[in-house]
Amino acid sequence: MPSEVDLIDLLPEEALRDAAHGGMDDVYLKPGHLIRRLQQMAVSVFARECEGLDITPVQYAALVALRDNPGIDATRIAALVAIDRSTMGNVLERLEGKGFIERRANPHDKRVKLLKLSRRGTRMLADCEPFVRAAQARMLEPLDAAERIQFTQMMRRMIARQDNV
Amino acid sequence: MPSEVDLIDLLPEEALRDAAHGGMDDVYLKPGHLIRRLQQMAVSVFARECEGLDITPVQYAALVALRDNPGIDATRIAALVAIDRSTMGNVLERLEGKGFIERRANPHDKRVKLLKLSRRGTRMLADCEPFVRAAQARMLEPLDAAERIQFTQMMRRMIARQDNV
DNA sequence: GCCAAATTGACAGTATACGGAGGAATTACG
DNA sequence: CGTAATTCCTCCGTATACTGTCAATTTGGC
Structure with missing residues (x-):
């Protein structure tokens, strides 16, 4: 020990x-x-x-990104959420399986599959919101107001530093 | 965007x-x-x-824990490194495959398999040391001296808070 | 208009990461 | 001393997470 x-x-x-x-x-x-x-x-x-909602952090992030950018393609969603294209492919597959998103071919570019929240996905996202908010608050709970700002800023600096390398 | x-x-x-x-x-x-x-x-x-050393963060942590606690069993290693038993099982399997550790039955308790660093594992760990040190330093590089202390302490508080829930 | 370069999605391979089930073995308790 | 509870490992299933590869497609340069 x-x-x-x-x-x-x-x-x-x-x-x-x-x-x-x-x-x-x-x-x-x-x-x-x-x-x-x-x-x-x-x-x-x-x-x-979020117990019982059948959603994970990454899946939630993908849904939010999709809500704010309807008709986006998988590669850009991956970049937004800061996840690998391959991984995002799996995430989207699961979200489609649960009926939260719809994938359809783009007539202008046959390589691309356009993504959109389904009605069910929209409802799920709204249902999640208070619980996700509570989760985010609970993570920072041991820190006081000033520390939360500092901690978030320090994380952003550390991430940004290595992003440019 | x-x-x-x-x-x-x-x-x-x-x-x-x-x-x-x-x-x-x-x-x-x-x-x-x-x-x-x-x-x-x-x-x-x-x-x-650590490019070219064929080692991952978790594998490195397991090796260090093993070096500092020779003859420990898998369940306790998992607890030390703060990883699931199942996952640790896989990690140890890979480490054994690379010849970095040895697993042998415990004559006093046939449920347990005792773990030990091999000579090769010991050498590997020593080889890693400067690179791991450089990695740890690079992560905190955007922070000044005082901030590094603060950041580490804040992380420890956030982890400890949820550990007890 | 043609060919090389770039883009997109899909797939394989490796590695965490966790919960749960199950079997073998040990310990605790009455 | 015998059975119930616990402990330890292993396997299964699910979900990230990344690299590399591939084919289909589009685009850019000439």
């Missing part, structure tokens, strides 16, 4: 200088590990709040 | 009051979405830094 060391709050630079002895190599406190756990937490909170 | 609204930095509470018009429902700025993208970024940075 890893001991609860006091070195938790050392900077990475300080950790580097500290690397001679093994204590600071504690994976459990490294950003990569914490980010993975944060994502687990977010998915878990979403699932708990 | 979602327009770059100025409401980005509103608090969730303010967003709630603001929910009448659609602008603030922008999924792309909600914590759940940003956390998912942050995790994508972290995995991507890890993969870039």
